[in-house]
Amino acid sequence: MENFVQYAPTEIVFGKKTEEKAGEEVKKWGGTNVLVVFGSDRVKKNGLLGRVEQSLSDQGILFREFGGTLPNPRLAHAEEGVRKAVIYDVDFILAVGGGSVIDTAKAIAHGTANPETDLWDIWTGKAPLTQSLPVGCVLTFAAAGSEMSDSAVLTNEEVGLKKGINTPLNRPKFSILNPELAFTAPKYQIVCGVADIMMHTMERYFIPGITCQLTDEIAEGLLRTMVKNGAVVSETPDDFDAMAEVMWCSSISHNNLTECGRGKDFSVHKFGMPLSARFDSTHGATLTAVWGSWARFQMDGAVDRFARYARKVWGVTETDDNRAAEMGIDRTEEFFRSLGLPVTLPELLGRKLTEEEICEMADMITMGDTIRLSRIHPIGKKAAEKIYREANK
The missing domain is CATH 3.40.50.1970 (Rossmann fold)
Structure with a gap:
């Protein structure tokens, strides 16, 4: 820790x-x-x-x-x-x-x-x-x-x-x-909010090589709570108990409690921010559009974390860590899609990014390739371009 x-x-x-x-x-x-x-x-x-x-x-x-x-x-x-x-x-x-x-x-x-x-x-x-x-x-x-x-x-x-x-x-x-x-918020805002809340905890969860049993249990419980109640509020936003759980998760997910002893890695947010700034896309949707490609890029650097996530949050029973990790990523994308959220950039924007746009945004988030993102596999400009390209399919 x-x-x-x-x-x-x-x-x-x-x-x-x-x-x-x-x-x-x-x-x-x-x-x-x-x-x-x-x-x-x-x-x-x-x-x-x-x-x-x-x-x-x-x-x-x-x-x-x-x-x-x-x-x-x-x-x-x-x-x-x-x-x-x-x-x-x-x-x-x-x-x-x-x-x-x-x-x-x-x-x-x-x-x-x-x-x-x-x-x-x-x-x-x-x-x-x-x-x-x-x-x-x-x-x-x-x-x-x-x-x-x-x-x-x-x-x-x-x-x-x-x-x-x-x-x-x-x-x-x-x-x-x-x-x-929160009952009267538009449905798309509600589901984007569900994604953002989950991301705030997931951005702290996958960092490997650290033992934090209590912090992990809090994070996993929060994510399971969001999966259950996020699905409810997407269809029945005036369900008080479900919205109460979602609202409380929102606060706990980003008050630093779920990073105690582990820290944070907000590289997915870094990928989403240029999409919001350039295209005025809703923040939560920019995260779901790139998360899958980010996760698959990072998976082999934190297989045990992705496998634990799959088992603890999604109930995956697969014993092979690599396969379990892949299933957890797939289940996450399936959940986002079930809420009506994009899991690729064309789904987010209605078109593919141009190669020029990809290079410009990769350059922006790595500050001209002078910094490295992520505490799993370090992400420079070339790696950022690769992640954007994978999300652009």
Whole structure:
């Protein structure tokens, strides 16, 4: 087992009608003047935003609205939020939405606390991030795990780059999780969320050569829970118990618990990010479109891990490790397809990538072949091209 630090300070308020506690939570964490960040007007039409804002008013908390966040959150939109937050002199950012809204809220919090610093410089590490405003969340959609994670992503449309940052300052002070709020999300978003949740644990699971019995058991239990309940919510999104399991898995999958003693290898996310940035594809679908080709490339470097995954998660009884590992990969792709998700790039995009596009994206994710991805088989530019090509068939 490797050395690790587990730090997950976010307070979780889980259950029915918990959005009505938003004002109490903001006040508890020192908020007096709040920027409420959200996406579409759906949260207005269904009454959620009104309930949240009423709870703020009941606590004597001032607030301003900032809507319009899109999937694959944009740098320019976050920068606009920073400008408004500075003008309004806010001291707390409250996200009402899913992962894109929460990531935007985190970015606004960082930019508002550092108004003289370019936000993209913070995002690319050119400028140090040492302070931020507190963030709270009312989660409406289970997927990204941003409600409890130390990560956030933004897309810089000017340069066509989607990039994430990890910092303890990304941890929300609190997150409110009412599974009922996810009932009305579009089916495709729900199933993409199921895939993203699973990926957050799988990206930590396959690293070989490390013994972490408890961490493995937690990860495998989470994945089995997602397979069972992900299938249910894809067809019956208003099944409270199933959505509750999915929403709680979302938080646990990305709060670092499933990496304790093993670490993480987010190379599949690296392959997906250029697809989101360039084609505005839904994040979870970009991951399922490349995961199979990534897994088959990596399998012989971690056969025991892939075989264990097949047996523990999918119930594969094959005794030969190589065959079991292959069956686990096949079962995973079959599951994604059963949800209506793509498992190849043509299924994702409606066409094949050109060779030029493949080379450009491989160059991007390896930073001009200067870095190596993955803790299994190291992936340079040529290997990245090969994985993209296999996914492009």
